[in-house]
Amino acid sequence: WDLAAVHRLLAGEWRADAGRVWAGAHGLDTDSIPVRRPPDLFHQAAADDQRHPVRPDGHLHPQWLEEAGPITSARLATWAQLALEVAQLQHSQLRGLSCGSQASATARAESAAELLCAELEFDGLPLDRSVAERIIADSIGPRPSSEIELVDQRNRRDAEVLCHAPPGGRFDLRSPADVRSLLRRIGIEVPDTRAWRLEAIVDPPPLVTALLAWRKAERVASTYGYTWLDNHLGADSRLRGSWSGSDGAAGRMTASAGLHNMPAEMRPAVVAENGRVFVRADLGQIEPRVLAAVSGDPLLAAATAAPDLYAPIAEQLGVARSIAKVAVLGAMYGQTTGRGADALRSLDRAYPVAMTYLREASVAGRSGRNLRTFGGRLIRLDSSSWVVEGSAHDDRESRTRDAARGRYARNAMVQGAAAELFKVWAALVRARCTAFDARIVLCLHDELLVHAPIEHAAAVAEMVGSCLQEAAARWSPDRRVRFVADISIIARWSDVSG
DNA sequence: TGCGGCTATTG
DNA sequence: CACAATAGCCGCAG
Numbered sequence: 054w055d056l057a058a059v060h061r062l063l064a065g066e067w068r069a070d071a072g073r074v075w076a077g078a079h080g081l082d083t084d085s086i087p088v089r090r091p092p093d094l095f096h097q098a099a100a101d102d103q104r105h106p107v108r109p110d111g112h113l114h115p116q117w118l119e120e121a122g123p124i125t126s127a128r129l130a131t132w133a134q135l136a137l138e139v140a141q142l143q144h145s146q147l148r149g150l151s152c153g154s155q156a157s158a159t160a161r162a163e164s165a166a167e168l169l170c171a172e173l174e175f176d177g178l179p180l181d182r183s184v185a186e187r188i189i190a191d192s193i194g195p196r197p198s199s200e201i202e203l204v205d206q207r208n209r210r211d212a213e214v215l216c217h218a219p220p221g222g223r224f225d226l227r228s229p230a231d232v233r234s235l236l237r238r239i240g241i242e243v244p245d246t247r248a249w250r251l252e253a254i255v256d257p258p259p260l261v262t263a264l265l266a267w268r269k270a271e272r273v274a275s276t277y278g279y280t281w282l283d284n285h286l287g288a289d290s291r292l293r294g295s296w297s298g299s300d301g302a303a304g305r306m307t308a309s310a311g312l313h314n315m316p317a318e319m320r321p322a323v324v325a326e327n328g329r330v331f332v333r334a335d336l337g338q339i340e341p342r343v344l345a346a347v348s349g350d351p352l353l354a355a356a357t358a359a360p361d362l363y364a365p366i367a368e369q370l371g372v373a374r375s376i377a378k379v380a381v382l383g384a385m386y387g388q389t390t391g392r393g394a395d396a397l398r399s400l401d402r403a404y405p406v407a408m409t410y411l412r413e414a415s416v417a418g419r420s421g422r423n424l425r426t427f428g429g430r431l432i433r434l435d436s437s438s439w440v441v442e443g444s445a446h447d448d449r450e451s452r453t454r455d456a457a458r459g460r461y462a463r464n465a466m467v468q469g470a471a472a473e474l475f476k477v478w479a480a481l482v483r484a485r486c487t488a489f490d491a492r493i494v495l496c497l498h499d500e501l502l503v504h505a506p507i508e509h510a511a512a513v514a515e516m517v518g519s520c521l522q523e524a525a526a527r528w529s530p531d532r533r534v535r536f537v538a539d540i541s542i543i544a545r546w547s548d549v550s551g
Numbered sequence: 552t553g554c555g556g557c558t559a560t561t562g
Numbered sequence: 563c564a565c566a567a568t569a570g571c572c573g574c575a576g
Contacts, residue, residue: 315560
C-alpha cells in the first residue's frame, strides 16, 4: 500500500510529500499546509512542539518531518503509526467513492507499480555499448577525443547544409528563425520549419534535403549521442533513468533517460544478456478496447472480438479501415475537423453509448467539473488547476482554453483507464516472473519487455499472455471486451520475432 | 538564470 | 492532425 500513489489517485495531484498525503487523508485544505521556515528571532522552533508530529490545526509539523539525527525506534514507531492512520483513512475514502471496490483495486495495482518502478530504476535496461556506439558513429562519426574535435565535427555537419545556401548570409541552423529566413532566401515560404512541412515540399531543393538529414544527425549528437551513453549507461551495460508510477494528466508511467522515446534506430542496441532473451508483449489497440469497457457500449464491445478492432468498425460504418481508425482516434482525442469528420458523425450513430461517454467527459472538462476514471483516479479540471494566474483573458481565449480542456478530459478518461489496466497487467507479470528468474526491464504504456532465461522463454511468454487475461478480468467485470497482445521471444528489441 | 517557443523522439 | 510524455537549443527578460 503506497501512501503517495494512493494519494495521487485520490487527489489527482502529482505532488505527494508527507505533508500533502497527510492533509489529503484528513480532508485538510492543501493551501493551509505549513511550510518549513528557518527559525529566526521571532519564530523560534518550539522544542516541546516537535515531540508531537501533529499540530493543533491538524497538519503535520514541518519541523518534525525534517528532523535530522539518528533514527530512533521511537521515531520509527511514530512514523508507522502515522502511516497506518493515513492508510486507514485512504481506505475509507476509496470505499466511499461511487466506484469504491474498483478504486480499492486500483490503489493496490498503483502501489505495486511503484514497487516495479523502484526495481526498473535499480535494474536498468540491457543496452549493448558497442552496438550503440556503432549506431551513433554511423550517424555523426567516431567519438571525439577533444573539445576541438567535437567543434570540428559539428562545423562539418553544418557545412553539409550551408554549402547549399546562397553566399553572403550568416545562418544558424539551430535557430528556427534563421532557418526560416534561409528558406525564404531560396524562395520557400513556410509558417514553420517542422520536418513534416519540409517533407511535403514537392521536388525539394538540395538545401531542404540536406537540412532534413542534418536534423536527424543533430538529434543524435545532442540527445542520443555519446553524452547520453556517458550519462545514463552504467558500467554493467544497463541504461538507467528515473521512473514515475503515475505521472501527468492521466496517470501513465513515465521515464527519463530516453527510455520512453528512444529512436527506433537505437533499438537494435537493446540486446538481451548471455543466456537470456526478451519476451516482448504489446497490447493491440488498447485505447479503443478500453473505451468499449469503460463506456459499456455493447456494439463496440462486440467489435473487440476481432483481432483487428478497426475492421468491424469500418464494416459497420461502410468506410475504409484507415478512415475508421482516424475517426475513432479523433473521437478519443477530440478532433472535430479533417478527414475523419464525416466518419465521426457515423460513429455517433453506430456507437452512441461510447460516443456519449466521451462527449460527457468533454462537457465536464469544458465546464471545469472534476472527473474520475473508471478505476477511480481523479482528473482535475476545476479552474484552480487550469487558470493562468494574473492573465487577463478575452472571450476567444477562454473559449479556446475550454475546448482544450474538453479534449484533455475526453482523452484522460481513456488514456487514464488504459494506464490502470496496463499496471494491473504489469503487476501480475512482475509477481509471476519470480518463478522463472525473469524481470520486467521496460514498461512502455502498452508494451512490456521481460528479460528471461532462455530455457524459460516459452513459459514466460505463456505467462505474460495469461496475465493479460487475468488482468482484464480483474480490472473490468465486462467479459464481452476482449484484449489482445502480440507476444514474441527475441534477442534484441528491434527484432520482429524470434 | 529561468522560462517560453520550436523541434525532435516515443506511445 | 488531435491526446500524452522527455529533452535539447535558442532567444528573451530579469
